[in-house]
Amino acid sequence: MIKVKVPELLKARGMNATDLMRHGNIAYATALRLSKGQGTSISYDVLENLCKLFNVNVKDILEYCEE
Secondary structure (H helix, E strand, C coil): CEEECHHHHHHHHCCCHHHHHHHHCCCHHHHHHHHCCCCCCCCHHHHHHHHHHHCCCHHHCEEECCC
16 A cells, blocks of 8 residues: 655645645645545656655655555
């Protein structure tokens, strides 16, 4: 299972889905899903935008967890 760690990143920075949409140049529906740690896929563009916004690497956004 892949865990989306965006909710933790948002909380640490005092941000919400709307901030993610505005500052990360991400569609609101996608930002809302990510802010809840949900989703079944993510585009490279969105992943790159998240890395830039949070100044982190991909491993800080996504994590593989054995079920």
